[in-house]
Amino acid sequence: MQTLMCQNIVRKMGDDFTLGPINLEIPAGTITAVIGNNGAGKTTLFQALSGDYPGEGETNIHGHNIHSIAGKAALSYVPQTFPEVLPFRLQQLRDLHAKHDDTWRDDHFQAYVRQFDLPLRKRISQLSVGLQRKAVLALQLSRDTSLLLLDEPFAGLDMEGQTQLEKMLLHKMEENPDCSIVFATHIADEVQRLADYIAIMKKGKTREPMEKDILAQQFKRIWLASPVTGVEEAPGIREVSAEGAPPQILTSDAEATEKWLADQGVHIVKRASLSLHESLPIMLRESERTEV
Numbered sequence: 001m002q003t004l005m006c007q008n009i010v011r012k013m014g015d016d017f018t019l020g021p022i023n024l025e026i027p028a029g030t031i032t033a034v035i036g037n038n039g040a041g042k043t044t045l046f047q048a049l050s051g052d053y054p055g056e057g058e059t060n061i062h063g064h065n066i067h068s069i070a071g072k073a074a075l076s077y078v079p080q081t082f083p084e085v086l087p088f089r090l091q092q093l094r095d096l097h098a099k100h101d102d103t104w105r106d107d108h109f110q111a112y113v114r115q116f117d118l119p120l121r122k123r124i125s126q127l128s129v130g131l132q133r134k135a136v137l138a139l140q141l142s143r144d145t146s147l148l149l150l151d152e153p154f155a156g157l158d159m160e161g162q163t164q165l166e167k168m169l170l171h172k173m174e175e176n177p178d179c180s181i182v183f184a185t186h187i188a189d190e191v192q193r194l195a196d197y198i199a200i201m202k203k204g205k206t207r208e209p210m211e212k213d214i215l216a217q218q219f220k221r222i223w224l225a226s227p228v229t230g231v232e233e234a235p236g237i238r239e240v241s242a243e244g245a246p247p248q249i250l251t252s253d254a255e256a257t258e259k260w261l262a263d264q265g266v267h268i269v270k271r272a273s274l275s276l277h278e279s280l281p282i283m284l285r286e287s288e289r290t291e292v
């Protein structure tokens, strides 16, 4: 079952940037991290998926169009900025949801308020940037929805807040196994700890999300018994370091590289998977050079 399906989403932003066409499917019960360099279009994508305004293409959540009442009720969206809530107090926003929002879980809200230590009676605009984000997260996470769309939810949170949010998101997934989370981030640790899938954005486009664990298996550092002529041309090679012994290569397609090495009769001394700290920047550099 797919939680989110979008087809042919296109948004033209000024003269210089066009998002899409985006075709994306997010399976139920998964967490997807959207990564991309500054200006790649993550925020624009999230705005489009949230149904900010009617535009080209179609977005459905559990089969409901995002512009329908059922579609909107199925989505929790935490944008990067939220000017519309700033004039209000958290208590006022809670009261509005409690009265008009069928998805509202007040027990969850009270727990989030306690954990994040949120003041209920101050205007949101008078809170620090990190507390403002915590307040909006508390409101949106308290809604029992099918899809959480979170644009850089960890940005500006203190360390304890980051850990708390991670636990809250995982708890939400446990509570509702059909729920899905799509979040934008620049933090490799969060991708490592939370994501099942990774979607890379480049210049307004994204490919089908890739399974994190499969990606992790593809990126390897391999130590060779001796230098190999022409190894730079082997499939998947990203770096060759002949200095020091034994020589090392770095590949983004370990299976193809190892097959090539085997065909050449090259002996592999050792191999190690790359951490996402190492592999994500390579993926982003690559996607800067190649079309996504």
Ligand SMILES: Nc1ncnc2c1ncn2[C@@H]1O[C@H](COP(=O)(O)OP(=O)(O)OP(=O)(O)O)[C@@H](O)[C@H]1O
Residues within 6 Å of the ligand: 013, 014, 015, 017, 036, 037, 038, 039, 040, 041, 042, 043, 044, 045
């Ligand atoms: N209102 C707007 N008018 C014109 N161009 C815009 C507008 N909003 C965004 N853009 C352009 O759209 C592009 C994508 O911006 P976006 O904020 O979606 O990127 P991002 O991947 O979220 O970046 P970051 O990682 O810095 O948050 C940028 O080139 C930006 O200048």
